[in-house]
Amino acid sequence: MLKIESISVTYPDGHKVLEHLDFHIEKGETVGIVGTNGAGKSTLLMSVVGILIPEEGRILVEGTEVCKKNLSEIRRRAGVVFQNPDDQLFMSNVYDDIAFGLRNYGDSEETVREKISGIAGVLGIEKLLQSHSHKLSGGEKRIAALASILVMEPSLVLFDEPTSFLDPKTRRKLMNFLKGLEVTKLIATHDLDMALEICDRVLVLKDGAVFAEGRAREILADEKLMDAAGLELPFCMQGIE
């Protein structure tokens, strides 16, 4: 599904964010990316959809290489749910926001209507469709942003801190939804409890490289490893609920 082959990404100011990063994700897997601030989690997500192009190595999404000429195809297959839904909901109402990607890919208005009605039903946001994006609560914005990606039926969804800014109940609701979501998921997060609960596998990034990789329950429970990566055990493993 997703193959990352020894990629290196350097920002224009010369700061090397990712260095010879290698990993792959199988179809249907849910993989968490954890690491300290600046470890390269968001950069990795942006590289997968070609917002940042690595100067070394290559990324393959379902066998298609991420490069300038394939970006349109890649972005239809891989959707990104941004950390801040305000960055993602830029149209004046929710319907147009969800329709944005579909229209850009040339879907007819009838198809757009059908698909939006479908996804709104699944996510329970039918009543929000005509609402102004900026009038929604944080949780509603997050769901609307998610809808704007899922409506494009991507085979890979990348999440950047999906549980940030959410109250506990909305966080739980979102986590339950993500657990049931049958697409390949790559989740960059600081929420280790969420990673533990919904990810099959976890990738620990440190200084732009893979520091550790393995089953979520094994990696996240390894106190020494987590400490060496600049992280802590998930709260539930520290006895904090």
Next chain:
Amino acid sequence: MQDIKSSISQMNALELSAQKNTIIHRLQAPVKIITTVIYLLIIISYGQGQVSRLIPCFFYPAVVMALGEIPFKTIAGRLLIALPFSLFAGISNLMFSRETAFILGGIAVTAGMVSFASIMLKTALCVTAVLILIATTDMNGLAYGMLSLRVPPVIVTQIMLTYRYIGVIAEEASVMRHAYLLRAPNEKGIRMKDMGAFLGQLIIRSFDRSERIYNAMKCRGYEGRIAYSDREKISLKGWAYITVTSVFFLLLRFVNVSALVGSLFL
């Protein structure tokens, strides 16, 4: 200094009014835009000395406000913000145009006074008409209305994005202001000497945000042009409304209603 967020919420009062469901609100957005534009053109076409002929033009906004259940206070409040600009523009007429135009009750009324009154009336009428349009049509409707009238999508997109993010930026400014005031408890607002850094930070944050928004757009296939839904066609009912109101405006423009009403009493 008033809190930035409360200023924004005051701005939203008109928008809330646009959510109502009256006969005026139900009209298609392009119909309301066309009618408003025709009304504005008619108002602008009056000469500087035609003050009395402008007065019957208040009939249209008064009727639409009544049918659209728009609170007079909401419109009047915003009108008061706009009027000072015309006041300063028109005040020079009072000083430079001092020849007597006519005598009213023994008082000489100068040409400057007449043209000043004309400017103020025209402003009041035009601003009221635009405010009524905003108070009866939500921003999305206005945007699609503009697209239906072949306004270039790039302009509509600019308006939509500005509208969408003005609240977000205001909220960011509000948070920054609170952070500032918490560390400057004796200040009532941002000191002038800190204003440069404050605004600079706000601009940098806006740039960062715009880059993130652009990335989010690109991730969903954006390639320089926002695709909107199909353009709405004006219905027969809409055309009928435009025709009736236009005929009424033309009657106001070419028939001296004030003189006719006056002749009934004299």
